[in-house]
Amino acid sequence: MSAADFSGMRPPPAPLPLDVAVDLAHALIQRYCDELELRVLFLKGPAAHHQGLRGRRISTDIDAFLTEEDAHRLERSLLGTGWSTRPSGMEGVALKHAVTLVHEHWPVDIDIHHHIPGVAPLPGEVFNSLWARHDHVELAHWRVDVPDRVDHALILLLNILRSGPHGGSDPRLGVLADALDDDAMRTLDRRIAEFDCGPQVAPFVRRHGRGLLTLDTRVPDRTWLLYQHLDQPALLWLDGVVRAPWRRKPALLLNAVHPSRHVLSERNLTLIEAPRREVFAARTRRLVRTVVHLPTLLRTYQVIRRSSRARGE
Structure with missing residues (x-):
């Protein structure tokens, strides 16, 4: 399969159930990235479910995290296979951490991320740290790369907390806390310090830290506060x-x-x-x-x- 042709991303002959399409798209993008020698980590969705970090829910998109250079390469390549970029209503105004691709024959979107909102180090450094200890799960009978379980838990809770200043009351945070034993929580504490996201996760620490996480009382930065109002x-x-x-x-x-x-x-x-x-x-x-x-x-x-x-x- 050549990268230029990428026949694997042609539309299926008949409509697929959404959950099947999501798993299949993960596998196809992983295969495509392997062909292009791009490192990719899949976030949220069925990958998190397979790691025991969330319940089984049908996703409507695929979240792929790459270095900024590789993210641009993946985007350019997919644009040549029938995918198109969803318009951005905030171009030049708001922070941009991802681009969304859509396809008229696929029922799922592809979100290509080059940054994880809420973490302080440079995006490339964050990716390299995650990649150094990454794991994998199987989707559509294909091995796909994902962050290790504790890193993925941190990414998930940041994603939940940036959905709004709700004080940590979102029930999904409780599910995440229950999924982590005490050793995993101690590891999470070290990862929070590594990525300097203590102020961002403080609501989770207060409600669900079980005395194992360090509470950071600093005020979150302007960027994070704006991310909480993307809607x-x-x-x-x-x-x-x-x-x-x-x-x-x-x-x-x-x-x-x-x-x-x-x-x-x-x-x-x-x-x-x-x-x-x-x-x-x-x-x-x-x-x-x-x-x-x-x-x-x-x-x-x-x-x-x-x-x-x-x-x-």
């Missing part, structure tokens, strides 16, 4: 406008209040080719939502700004 585009645009050089502020402000078809299509791919009236309607709905929630957004942003100043950022 609020207006807040991220506000931060982008505030922090941008003066010469860029007008263009960013215009894009924020009058988003392009490309920006709007991030959450609704049908808008890419939709009639202008549908794009106008989507733009209007977004603007109305922003105006309605503006007081809350401003209060939230003030909290983030105060936290940043407390850290000297």
Whole structure:
């Protein structure tokens, strides 16, 4: 199988059940990366289930973590096999740790990560550390590479905690804690220190640390606080406008209040080719939502700004 052709990623002759498609896509991407001599680690989803870190749930995407250079190589290669890049509504404004690829004949998306939000070392250093002790599981009768069990647990809890400032009350955190015995928790404590993510995981430590994890009372950095609000585009645009050089502020402000078809299509791919009236309607709905929630957004942003100043950022 040549990398240029990659016949293994051609669509199946008939629709596959979603769980089968997810496992099969993991195996195919692993095989593709092996052909291209790319190191890849699969995160979350069925890989975490096989490691006993989460219950059996059907995923709708595949999360692949690579070095930044290898992530770009994988993306470019897949773009030549029928996959396309999902539009990003925050290009040039928010942090970007992954790119999402979609295919009209596959029921799953591929998220190609080059960074794990919440960890402090440079992304390449993080990947090398994870790779040095990585493990593997079997999906679709194929061996796929994954982080070792404790590293994967840390990645999962960071992913859960960045979904919002919920104080560690998410029930998935309890499942993770129950999956780790005392020795694994002590190892987790060392990994938290290694990746300098103590402030980010503090809610987990308070609720589920069992006295085995070190509580870090530092304030999380601005980047992490913004990641916790990725579901609020207006807040991220506000931060982008505030922090941008003066010469860029007008263009960013215009894009924020009058988003392009490309920006709007991030959450609704049908808008890419939709009639202008549908794009106008989507733009209007977004603007109305922003105006309605503006007081809350401003209060939230003030909290983030105060936290940043407390850290000297």
